Amino acid sequence: MGAPYPARRRLLRNFFARPTLEVAPDLLGHIIVVRTTRTLLAARLVEVEAYLGVGEDPASHAQRGETPRNLQMFETPGRLYVYFTYGMHHCMNVVCESEGRAGAVLLRAGEPLAGESLMARRRGRKGLDLANGPAKLCQALGIDRRHDGLDLVTGPVGIWPGTPPDAIERSSRVGIRQGTDLLFRFFDPSSPHISPGPPS
DNA sequence: CCATAGATTGACT
DNA sequence: GTCAATCTATGGA
Numbered sequence: 341m342g343a344p345y346p347a348r349r350r351l352l353r354n355f356f357a358r359p360t361l362e363v364a365p366d367l368l369g370h371i372i373v374v375r376t377t378r379t380l381l382a383a384r385l386v387e388v389e390a391y392l393g394v395g396e397d398p399a400s401h402a403q404r405g406e407t408p409r410n411l412q413m414f415e416t417p418g419r420l421y422v423y424f425t426y427g428m429h430h431c432m433n434v435v436c437e438s439e440g441r442a443g444a445v446l447l448r449a450g451e452p453l454a455g456e457s458l459m460a461r462r463r464g465r466k467g468l469d470l471a472n473g474p475a476k477l478c479q480a481l482g483i484d485r486r487h488d489g490l491d492l493v494t495g496p497v498g499i500w501p502g503t504p505p506d507a508i509e510r511s512s513r514v515g516i517r518q519g520t521d522l523l524f525r526f527f528d529p530s531s532p533h534i535s536p537g538p539p540s
Numbered sequence: 541c542c543a544t545a546g547a548t549t550g551a552c553t
Numbered sequence: 554g555t556c557a558a559t560c561t562a563t564g565g566a
Contacts, residue, residue: 404552407551407552408551409550409551409552423551424549424550424551425549425550425551426547426548426549427547427548427549427550428547428548428549
């Protein structure tokens with residue numbers, strides 16, 4: 341049996357206030373927790389991608405500097421950066437680096453641990469199709485632009501310590517046209533909850 | 541299994 | 554006007 345959930349206390353500022361490429365793999369195995377008035381939702385992170393700062397990463401929203409949309413990428417580490425895309429989907433990132441320096445980790449997939457019935461209702465799907473993609477994860481957890489800028493250290497959404505995977509693999513990032521040579525996608529190769537699109 | 545098309549808003553050039 | 558850090562349905566091998 342694993343440790344009871346949730347384990348102790350959530351991750352603190354110092355976890356996020358590091359280089360994005362260090363935080364990204366370290367997030368795997370930790371648990372995102374969303375407190376709603378009625379329900380506790382939780383998912384173990386199994387797939388993430390790093391996006392770097394100004395002039396550092398051609399695929400990053402921050403590549404060309406600060407705009408109203410990507411503002412949170414430049415803000416205090418430990419905040420959420422949530423954006424809307426393809427006219428209908430949301431994706432959520434964890435902000436890294438120090439304030440003023442952009443960097444964020446896209447949360448791409450999770451293994452549901454609590455609140456699965458609510459996730460299934462929101463998704464209209466079951467089983468392995470609840471949170472195995474960045475927009476699916478947001479839909480399952482109820483994350484949208486209202487959550488942009490929320491502080492993971494003090495707010496209703498947090499990340500709690502979990503068990504790191506036995507192994508971590510990396511690959512190029514999914515769905516981008518530039519920066520495909522950079523191996524900034526990190527995932528737990530033993531998890532059936534990683535997103536279906538890319539090869540493993 | 542794989543490939544492809546369509547959805548549908550808003551941020552940015 | 555262009556096109557996106559995606560998902561789903563559908564059609565074919």
